[in-house]
Amino acid sequence: MGSFMAMEEEENNAAVAAAKIQAGIKKEGGDVGDSGACIDRQPDTVVHQAGPNLAAGRGSRSGPGAHSATGIRVLKRNMKRNGSRSCVTRKTRFGSRERDWLKGDTQRGCVCLYGGTVDPQPPASGPQTSCTPQTDLQLVLCSTKTTVEELCAQRDGQGLYVQLHGDLIRRLDPSEHPLQMVYDYLTSMGYADPVRVQHEAANSDLSCLIRFYSERPANPDQQERTLLKGVFSVRKGKTQLHKWAERQVIFCGTCLIVASVKDSLAGKMHILPLVGGKVEEVKRRQHCLMFSSAGSQAQTYFVIFDTLADYQRWHRQASKVVSQTVNLVDLSCYSLETVPEYLFYCQDITHLNLRHNFMSLQGPGGLQNLPRFSQLKSLNISHNRLGVFPECVCEILTLTELNLSCNNLHTIPMQIGNLQSLQTLSLDGNHLSSLPEELGGLLQLNSLGLSFNNFCHIPAVLERLSAVDKLAMAGNRA
Structure with missing residues (x-):
């Protein structure tokens, strides 16, 4: 083990x-x-x-x-x-x-x-x-x-x-x-x-x-989600201060991704969530669309397409997304260090997937800002090499599902007891050897993942979790 x-x-x-x-x-x-x-x-x-x-x-x-x-x-x-x-x-x-x-x-x-x-x-x-x-x-x-x-x-x-x-x-x-x-x-x-x-x-x-x-292979997860992609002339913002430049543009999931052509595979990209946003035709330019995210801090990108067919294809796909009422945002496997700041103004988000990134705790887009999502129910921040449990997560009282697997965690804070609505908690693949007593107060918890940690015995606090019907503890020292 x-x-x-x-x-x-x-x-x-x-x-x-x-x-x-x-x-x-x-x-x-x-x-x-x-x-x-x-x-x-x-x-x-x-x-x-x-x-x-x-x-x-x-x-x-x-x-x-x-x-x-x-x-x-x-x-x-x-x-x-x-x-x-x-x-x-x-x-x-x-x-x-x-x-x-x-x-x-x-x-x-x-x-x-x-x-x-x-x-x-x-x-x-x-x-x-x-x-x-x-x-x-x-x-x-x-x-x-x-x-x-x-x-x-x-x-x-x-x-x-x-x-x-x-x-x-x-x-x-x-x-x-x-x-x-x-x-x-x-x-x-x-x-x-x-x-x-x-x-x-x-x-x-x-x-x-x-x-x-010897060279970076394509990300299979991203390939499966990519709907459209190409290199087009792009301008950021509605003013004339920004110049047109050639950029790699990817329509993936519910997001528009804009990156420099040179660094398109190195994680240096701008992500524009389109759910609740706008996509409009720019009549003064041929085959040009304006993409805008939602919220008071909305970002806007203008994209000029090479052909009428490209223009119509991107307009059709983007129009489907902006009219959606889906509240799920998937930003997994994008080498992100922070959450895009304008995403915090989308107050309808209920599911956020940040799996397999390099998320930091501090900064304007750090994890410490996650409590700003007032409707969040599901949060996945597994495989982010955090090193410490982000206590700010314990302030999101609406959470019903939390995944913190494979983050090199050694302790769980007592504040975990604040998440009274939590039903699923995944802590697999860390270095935990004990659990706080406050965990026993999560009366709605029915699924708990503790596989591949450092437990030498079954923690006594688990006896108080009467609602748990799925417990995973494989790969421990016990």
Whole structure:
């Protein structure tokens, strides 16, 4: 059970653990293997691409086996994926010199890196390989001291991304160490033997739990909700102070999202809730619509569409939303740090989903302002790495459903007893070991989630919750 709790902890703290590892790689001389691989006596980086041979010449000092400016050496050649899952022992994955290099130090290992597709090309020399297109997987031989910055410099990449448990994807800091993150992850799961950790880190099946990308993959949740998207000429506000500019515009769920074309996948976006707002034709400009949110602090965006068909399609979809009486706002998986301020003026909101973001407590759009939603019944702020229970939530007396799962919480405040209307409370995946006595006063509570916490026994306060008919406590120490 402890291993499952550690997995949840790692989801919130993998970056912190990896950042503590010293940066840099010691550089020493190496041998050139029979296959052209440069085998260093000190950890370096070797990249095996899941595609055909791309080497510029085996053993050539000007080819991929040569030194780079960072001291990292790279070998690109065919890598077969069938058979054994372990890269350390599978002969068809690496040559004998590479396997010997891995076995020479347990701080050396293999990182599975997913990214763009690999275009088949004929090899420059050496044995002929298959030109069948392969999946976009690279096996990167490196050390626990290899940083993201060094990997990107060698690959001419812009950055690396990590995904835990198939959920949230975040960009790695240049100083973080991908292989060390994998090792820390396995250690937290209960693997203690360094050799075993090295072998498991090379297991491709581990990528379902922790996976690295060379480019940010599309968010499947957002794709499913996206109705329309395109790059159009946009102007913010009703005055002439703002200039027209090319922007990425997405109509998703009940919101209009406007972002710069360059940063459209990095979370830098303006979100305009359209429920209760307006969408109007701008007659003085061809194929132009004005989108406005509701409330005294309403925001307005003008969008010029390229064709009449685009104009009619966006007008039709937006008109359906602004006329809705639905009071649900879904802003999950948008990398938000604050709630859009103008959203607080929508007093009819009853359901708010902020799952999988980076919400802060303080600031104009921080969680401390949530009590301004006077009609809120359902609130989901799971997977936000809060670290502390947001006590301001206990002031929303209309709540019937509250989800605070996977937020690295250690205690629950006594103010939880104020939520007398609460029926469902989800606190799974935290670090709780006790519950306040005030929780026993929630007489309407019928569903309580406490899975994957640090409880050593069933809290006595649960005996007072007579209405609870669903209690989840799997993955605890009890």
